[in-house]
Amino acid sequence: MRKPTQEEMQELLTRSIAGILPGKEAFEKRLLSGKPMTIYMGADATGPELHLGHATNFLFLEKLRTLGHRVIILFGDFTAMIGDPSDKEAERKPLSKKEVGENIKSWKKQVGKVLNLTDKKNPAKILKNSSWLSQLALDKVLELAGSFTVQQIIERDMFQKRMKDGKPIHLHEFLYPLMQGYDSVVMDVDAEVGGNDQLFNMMAGRTLQKKYNNKDKFVITTTLLFNPKTGKKLMSKSEGGYIALSDSPEEMFGKTMALPDETIPQVFTDCTTLSLGEIEQVKKEIERGDNPRDIKMRLAYEIVSLYHGVKKADKARNNFVSVFQKRDIPEEVVIITAKSADATAALVENKIVASKSELRRLISAGAITHLEAKNKVTDIDYLNNHNGTYKIGSRRFVRIVNG
DSSP states (O other), X not given: OOOOOHHHHHHHHHTTEEEEESOHHHHHHHHHTTOOOEEEEEEEOSSSOOBHHHHHHHHHHHHHHHHTOEEEEEEETTGGGTOOOTTOSSOOOOOOHHHHHHHTTTHHHHHTTTSOSOOSSSOOEEEETHHHHTTOOHHHHHHHHTTSOHHHHHTSHHHHHHHHHTOOOOHHHHHHHHHHHHHHHHHTOSEEEEEGGGHHHHHHHHHHHHHHHOOOOEEEEEOOOBXXXXXXXXXXXXXXXXXXXXXXXXXXXXXXXXXXXXXXXXXXXXXXOOOHHHHHHHHHHHHTTOOHHXXXXXXXHHHHHHHHOHHHHHHHHHHHHHHHHHSXXXXXXXEEEEOTTOHHHHXXXXXXXXXXXXXXXXXXXXXXXXXXXXXXXXXXXXXXXXOEEEEETTTEEEEEEEO
16 A cells, blocks of 8 residues: 555546545545545446446545555446436436346456456455345335435436426436435445536435444545537437447547547546646647647547557557558548537538438448448448548548537
């Protein structure tokens, strides 16, 4: 167990951090106390892939683990069968036990790309909350429910919106924060880390941890990756830009190159291990007008190196350069400038396609390819969320840039 250096402390208190409760000063004091903490991050097994958004938390936790703190990654195999309503305008489909089991098969390997699970002295641990939540008796559930009011639950933004829109709210959704909160009690943690969209659920854990174990749990929220122009999440399959930890080096490199230019600073901060000083230098390069493509090449290389190693990053970079130097792409690609989230309209206005109906038909036929990401476009919204070069049909090439 060791205390963080001044530089390490700055990173732990500021880098990718949205907030720390009850306060940064209290957390700093605890870090300097030399007493090890048990800190966890949970993720519901709603899909087979973890992404760069999850990894923001893993990178933070790995820093704490190297200082000697106990780190737990909790696979929410039971809570995934309830469905977290956070930030959802409709009920999240509950998953079956079989579906959840399939989803987490490769999770340990993905987590191990960032967190050291094999360290002899202090390995990060992986637990599943079905180990205790599946054993909960009804009297215990009722006892937990007595710690919260209906008013507290119903005041959440997504429930208010659903009521306004006349959409149903199911009773089991009310139980979700209780179950996640009880995880803190069972593991008897000192701190919980998660995206700032998880604040309500993490605070439920703080309430229960105080009630049952008389501990003031730290709640540490991390920033979500989003496009500052459109406000849309980057790590969302429905909104595009999803970069999975299980992606091949070539896929990871290409998808990173396809990220909008305006997201470069945050992705460097949240998804790489470059120092804050190095990232400040990157920001200066952007401000003075250096080519965003070259800066993203470095970003892509850093990310691929982190998850696949330097040799595979070299290969992915060379492959990317080779594709765009040797592929049958005309030198004079049509460049169109699109306003935020309106690339489809720009394609019609610039007569790349005759109409949005034709665009949808081409997408349905698999005739549009995002070359940087090597993806067939399957959803019209994908175009609105991704800059880059597209092959439309067999002969049309267009590069979409933000205006």
